[in-house]
Amino acid sequence: MQERSSSAAGQPAIVARDLRRRFGAVQALDGLGFTVARGELYGLVGPDGAGKTTAIRALAGLIDLDGGEARILGLDPARDGAVRERLGLMPQQYSLYRDLTVGENLRFFGRLATLPAARYRERAARLLALTRLAPFVDRRADQLSGGMYKKLALSCALLTEPEVLLLDEPTNGVDPVSRRELWALLHEFVDGGMAVVISTPYMDEAERCHRVGLVHHGRLLLEGPPGRLLADFERAGHARPTFEELFIDSIGRAA
Numbered sequence: 001m002q003e004r005s006s007s008a009a010g011q012p013a014i015v016a017r018d019l020r021r022r023f024g025a026v027q028a029l030d031g032l033g034f035t036v037a038r039g040e041l042y043g044l045v046g047p048d049g050a051g052k053t054t055a056i057r058a059l060a061g062l063i064d065l066d067g068g069e070a071r072i073l074g075l076d077p078a079r080d081g082a083v084r085e086r087l088g089l090m091p092q093q094y095s096l097y098r099d100l101t102v103g104e105n106l107r108f109f110g111r112l113a114t115l116p117a118a119r120y121r122e123r124a125a126r127l128l129a130l131t132r133l134a135p136f137v138d139r140r141a142d143q144l145s146g147g148m149y150k151k152l153a154l155s156c157a158l159l160t161e162p163e164v165l166l167l168d169e170p171t172n173g174v175d176p177v178s179r180r181e182l183w184a185l186l187h188e189f190v191d192g193g194m195a196v197v198i199s200t201p202y203m204d205e206a207e208r209c210h211r212v213g214l215v216h217h218g219r220l221l222l223e224g225p226p227g228r229l230l231a232d233f234e235r236a237g238h239a240r241p242t243f244e245e246l247f248i249d250s251i252g253r254a255a
């Protein structure tokens, strides 16, 4: 294990504090805040345009904020270059090289990350096994199914074994079986201590997270462990509620 800065011990791996960002007339982030511990899978759930991608881009240090702060392992992702090798990002529009094979894409991203050859080989083999993409190593990316493509994108983001992983709608457009596999894969990494933020428009995916935050108009409307959120909603008089009912009810109240 590489030595980690002691200042990061005991504090949340990911901090979003009072994030504010306006694009023209749109207040994309309006005081959004949450923290994520190591070994925790935090879900950002919310409708189209809620601010999920903007929040993830802020955490990755890709946009300037009008207010608030983002911290990754105690560091400022927009200013501290040391964040780069400790953070994995899978953007919503993830571009692999479509005319390269699965193996060639992995090699390319391994080189970008300047992984030494032996470490690259070991990690790529492990990821190919975990994602069950090994039999397709010579298949071109543009001939993969949607789910396989996402798994390859996730593998590319995981090549550096980041301590923090930000995933923007990785399961969007993926069939239910591949979705389940992607979540199982994520849980393996989280069990190993990784801190993960995952955004999803699928409200039923809330139950797969340790904690979820419901985002709407750049703010959190609700936050907590999914079981507790549902139990509270049920106590408030909703018999056997679903996450969809809970979230739509919350959004309706906020309107």
Ligand SMILES: Nc1ncnc2c1ncn2[C@@H]1O[C@H](COP(=O)(O)OP(=O)(O)OP(=O)(O)O)[C@@H](O)[C@H]1O
Pocket (backbone or CB within 6 Å): 023, 024, 026, 027, 028, 046, 047, 048, 049, 050, 051, 052, 053, 054, 055, 092, 201
């Ligand atoms: N670069 C930009 N320029 C102008 N407006 C933007 C920009 N980025 C985001 N917005 C606006 O900010 C709001 C939040 O967008 P964002 O992409 O963060 O939402 P989202 O929750 O990721 O939605 P989706 O589920 O559709 O991906 C939207 O109204 C969007 O149109």
Ligand SMILES: [Mg+2]
Pocket (backbone or CB within 6 Å): 052, 053, 054, 092, 168
């Ligand atoms: Mg988005």
